[in-house]
Amino acid sequence: AKNKSSLLSLDNVSFSIQNQNEVVAVSDSAVDTAFLGVAGIDELRIRATASARVEVGANAGSHVEIALMLDTTGSMAGDKMVALKQAAIDLVNITIWSDQSEYTSRVAIVPFSPYVNPGRYAFERATDYSPPGNSDNRTCVKERSNGNRYTDLAPSAANGYFNYYTGNSACNPQATILPLSADKQDLRQRINEMQPQGMTAGHLGTQWAWYTLSPNFSSLWPLSSEPKPYSMLTQQNDHNQPLLRKIAVLMTDGEYNKKYSGSSSATQAREICTNMKAAGIEVYTVGFEISEGGEADETMELCASREDHYYHATDGDTLRAAFRDIALKIATLRLVQ
Numbered sequence: 563a564k565n566k567s568s569l570l571s572l573d574n575v576s577f578s579i580q581n582q583n584e585v586v587a588v589s590d591s592a593v594d595t596a597f598l599g600v601a602g603i604d605e606l607r608i609r610a611t612a613s614a615r616v617e618v619g620a621n622a623g624s625h626v627e628i629a630l631m632l633d634t635t636g637s638m639a640g641d642k643m644v645a646l647k648q649a650a651i652d653l654v655n656i657t658i659w660s661d662q663s664e665y666t667s668r669v670a671i672v673p674f675s676p677y678v679n680p681g682r683y684a685f686e687r688a689t690d691y692s693p694p695g696n697s698d699n700r701t702c703v704k705e706r707s708n709g710n711r712y713t714d715l716a717p718s719a720a721n722g723y724f725n726y727y728t729g730n731s732a733c734n735p736q737a738t739i740l741p742l743s744a745d746k747q748d749l750r751q752r753i754n755e756m757q758p759q760g761m762t763a764g765h766l767g768t769q770w771a772w773y774t775l776s777p778n779f780s781s782l783w784p785l786s787s788e789p790k791p792y793s794m795l796t797q798q799n800d801h802n803q804p805l806l807r808k809i810a811v812l813m814t815d816g817e818y819n820k821k822y823s824g825s826s827s828a829t830q831a832r833e834i835c836t837n838m839k840a841a842g843i844e845v846y847t848v849g850f851e852i853s854e855g856g857e858a859d860e861t862m863e864l865c866a867s868r869e870d871h872y873y874h875a876t877d878g879d880t881l882r883a884a885f886r887d888i889a890l891k892i893a894t895l896r897l898v899q
Contacts, residue, residue: 584615623799625806626667626892627742627789628657631771633814633850634673634735638758642815642850645878647753649885653811654749656889668742668787670774671752673735674767675760676820677702677727681738684782690723700726702733704766704822711769711824712833714776714841725822734759741774741787764818765830768810768865772838775808795842808843811888812865815850817858828861835865846888848873850881 574590592605630650638646650671658667672678680688685701705711708722715721727733736759740752773779780788794806812835818827825833839845847862854874866872873884 580613584613586611586613623665623801624804625665625790625794626657627670627775627806627808628653628668628892629670629672629742629771629774629810631672631674631767631810631812632753632756633675633762633764633767633816634737634756634758635675635762635816636758636760637762637816641878643756643758645881646813646850647756648878649882650753651750652882653885653889654746654753656886657892658744658746658749662744666744668744669749670742670771670787671740671749672767672771672774673737673739673756674763674770675735675758676763677704677733677735678763678766678770679703679733679735679738680770680782683784684739684741685726687782688717688724689726690719691726700728700733701738702727702735705769705824705830711830712837714772714778714837716778716781739770739774741783742789743787761820762814762816762818763820763822763827764812764814764861765821765827765834767814768812768831768834768838771810771812772834772841772843775810775843776841792842807892809846809892810838810843811846811848811885812862813848813850814852814858814862816852817856818861828857831861832864839867844871846871846873846891848875848881848884848888850875851877 576588578586580586589610591608591610593608594605595603630653632646632650654669658669679702682701685691685703689703703724703726706717706722706724710722717723735756737752737756740749743749773782775789777789777791789808790806795804795808797805799805818831821827821830824830835845845865845867847866849859849862852858852862852874859874863872873887875881875884
């Protein structure tokens, strides 16, 4: 439609895929002639061609903030962890574009197992911090101390802090959260450093995926990692596209089986997902080799924004395919011809 004269109709339109990332549309149309009719030529055939392409690393025309909640529990050991790292790195490579001057794309890495480890900087601001003795190795957190565990209200004495791990050994996961970043090298390094450890507190991973996207938690993160305001979600750019997209990708390989207070981990995760989506965050979920029809499967389905936002990955190849598909849905088609 863009590449034709207003005098032409679109006849015999055909579509083809080229180079795996480009759709080409061709229309053979005709225009009636004015003077050539006396020579027996009643029409002239006109061919209109247009192409739209998804390019890895191309600026999507909107600000994009993505939180990757990654399961690093003991059941992820071996080939499963290898596949997860490859899948997460694929998504980073596709969604972090080179030119960040006008629109930014940033990804946060949120590993979880029995706890979530926000790192020292955020830990001291998220908890009512009064450590017994030397606790430099204790930066893991549990649930909030009041009913705001399902919200993203900033941690405070009034809103509730997070309880923290007080054991004698290093807490798990030892891998800390990496807040929103456009540094591909750092993102890939943090992903590669993840190691499988412990049980599955999926509600805590879900919480902190939200907090890396929430402007209410800006005080926990460095200036370059502060999330943009929710108000930008409803604004549009010059192409009538959202000015900002906030996206959470929640991945697990099993039942949420660890909590410290309140309802079950799965119940809490579902409540958090409901409120996160109500705040305007788009949620994709990936179940990796989980039982169809089980509690984890149901939690992943309920947490996803839509039916087509839930992926059931049965092996490493389908896990990578799921993360790539999510990444390409985040990217946009660009008219190139």
